[in-house]
Amino acid sequence: MATLTSTAAEHFGQEIGSFRRYLRAENKSDNTTRIYTDAAERFANWLASESDDDVVEWGQVRRKHIQEWIIYLGEQGKADGYRNNWFRSIQQFWRWWAEEFEEPNPIAGLKPPHVPENLGALLKDCEGKCFIQRRDKAILYVFMDSGIRRGELVALRVEDLDLDQRETGSSGRGDGCGPSRSAGRAPAS
Structure with a gap:
């Protein structure tokens, strides 16, 4: 700090x-x-x-x-x-x-520095059919597709997942009900 x-x-x-x-x-x-x-x-x-x-x-x-x-x-x-x-x-x-x-916001309209995606090697390590590989791949896809926070991911329970709608509903933000987020490719993993 x-x-x-x-x-x-x-x-x-x-x-x-x-x-x-x-x-x-x-x-x-x-x-x-x-x-x-x-x-x-x-x-x-x-x-x-x-x-x-x-x-x-x-x-x-x-x-x-x-x-x-x-x-x-x-x-x-x-x-x-x-x-x-x-x-x-x-x-x-x-x-x-x-x-x-009640002043103008000097950061309004500015874009954050671009962060190139370098996930190819990490995703490649998650290829396979064993439980650990499939779990890790699903976790990465949930992060990439939903923007979920680490704490929200850790707090996810099976009942928070809607595989048909490809969404997660998280209870990890402290108020007991986080937003519904698109899980994108994760259910396929």
């Missing part, structure tokens, strides 16, 4: 604290709250120390700053998937911020 530098805390800390309270009030999991606020703290630290512009409040952030941060992460050797995760996490902060302060 990132710790705000003194400069970042002075300029950006109050809003990050408000964002954390918002996430808790929305009953987001501790892990989700940690990830989203960590992204905001990392971005604030970058703004305070690495940005070429003198940004001292959230309202001064523009699309270019978010793009420059994502580029910076790549220049630091961070993988596409890593940068994609941070983009999606900071996106949640900006959605909240724009609504909370």
Whole structure:
């Protein structure tokens, strides 16, 4: 978890604290709250120390700053998937911020960094007829086709699966009833 530098805390800390309270009030999991606020703290630290512009409040952030941060992460050797995760996490902060302060959302319309699919070898390892191979292939397809979260997948029960409709209904989000998601190719596995 990132710790705000003194400069970042002075300029950006109050809003990050408000964002954390918002996430808790929305009953987001501790892990989700940690990830989203960590992204905001990392971005604030970058703004305070690495940005070429003198940004001292959230309202001064523009699309270019978010793009420059994502580029910076790549220049630091961070993988596409890593940068994609941070983009999606900071996106949640900006959605909240724009609504909370009735300001334009600087991340609106930006796309996350592309993550090329490199699943061929993994799927190839799952080819076969034994139970473990078929199970692992089904798990991968559920992840790929539904966008289900890890915790939701772990919480799935047999009765949550609708093989005819190729959907999963998960109870893993903490509120007892997750969304129905397309399981796509998984039932065929």
